[in-house]
Amino acid sequence: MSDQTFEIKTHGVDAEKLVAEIRAVAEQKMADGVYADARIARAERLNLANLRNADEFLNFYLKCLRDAAFVDISDFPIRERRAFLGPALVALKKVIWGLLKFYTYRLWSQQNQVNGLLVTAVEGVDQKYAAKIQALEQRVQALEKQVAELSKVGKGN
């Protein structure tokens, strides 16, 4: 019985259809923001050259980048894995962190500002050129239409 089921599945599998299904799910999740994740921005950086012609993907990547641009500078719990002198080490680390906190906050908040400005600039450039390209495409279409009409008139004469 199970063999029969396996046979049916073997012959029934359609890689093209499966990939189309997977793409539809992935695209829906991208639209829902499931993949707007700094970890993906990092993993995807080596794939960008392969996605040069994928306009929609660039928008998605910029969303991931926005998530990645801001370094988490909020306070964090200080722990110590070693049991021996654990509480003393935690106390020492807290003192050191207390001394350094101000300087690192200053540094990272400036870095976050720069990162945020850069992402905004990239998004702005992308939007600007997307709008320009759209306008040019519309103009080309209108000109092509005019040329087609003129050639019809020419043939008629």
Add this chain to the structure above:
Amino acid sequence: MARADRIAFVAPRFAEGGTVGGAETLLKNLAEHAAAAGRQVTFLTTCAQSHFSWENTLPPGRRKVGNMDVHFFPVDADRDVGAFLRAQQQIDRGGVVPAHVEETWIRNSVNSRALCDYLKAHGGDFDCILAGPYLFGVTYHAAQVWSQKTFLVPCLHDEVFAYLGIMRGMFGGVAGCLFNSEPERDLAQRLYNFPAAKSAVVGMGLDAFEADATAFAKRRGLAAPYVMYSGRRETLKGTPLLCGYLHAFRERTGRDLKLVCTGSGPIEAPPEFVDHIIDLGFVSEQEKHEAMAGAVAFVHPSVNESFGIVLLEAWLARTPGLVHAKSAVLRWQCQQANGGLWFRHYPDFEEALLRLLDDAALRRALGQNGRAYVERAYAWPAVEQRLFQALETIG
């Protein structure tokens, strides 16, 4: 046309021992099978083993390897590596490159005047000459000695070097081309307007094998599922991308998935992912096949392949493929076989991998389809028939 009885093969390296490489392996296997089929085979190659240094590490001279006569010739010692690298950098940047830069590049590539001199003197003894892969000086110059009876086995990729004017000249001058796949043939047609009548898709044969899907994990004490990659580990092959994706996959999904690798080269991976890589290096064919058989999928992240031998091997192990959609060849193989899935970017990759991890029946079905495809299209008798038919009808 007459039967091709005396065949010469030309390759920059001879695939033996530690010398491996897809194109070299392909040419050697074709040569071995031609010799086993009763053809008189001479293999002309260099004394180099390393594709980094191209140092002459093997003694020059003639050696009998199986039924073949293998002639080893030294790589020219006077190549100007600096000039070669400068020209290569200029070509790498893309765009139009002046003819003199192309000439500098090929003149200082891996060349062997001794090999070409031998071909000039003895080329008349052969019915045909098969030379490849396309982007080496050895192949380029050898293809011009007896161009009217030379067949390129180009292993062509869609890369900047394929767009050079000198390559158009080489493809235009030879008797024919033996491609590994339809997309490779389409690429040659697109780049060089290479006529279909002068080309054939031959590929390489693979012997079917049986591998125990549980043996590798048992031997290594591996309880977690894993995906597999075999081959050179470098940016061009996409291994850093694969490691980055798998690291993100583990972090995002919480699944404990490992990566098993065979082959050579350092693995560039996020530091947190390094502990989840099982790097086998060079292993026996049996161990590689067992590792493949136990994998959730064989992942091939390269976008520049002309054949994809390891993907076909994975299918023989009944393991599904997961390949980069940008690789026309690997995607074509998956479509032809119905044996694998392809991804454009991380979201596709995550969805596809989750499907494969969670659906054992799907994995079996894709793996089984892959195996049936390789047995049908890449069994040696079928490949030999395509090879001899091409040599005897083209030209």
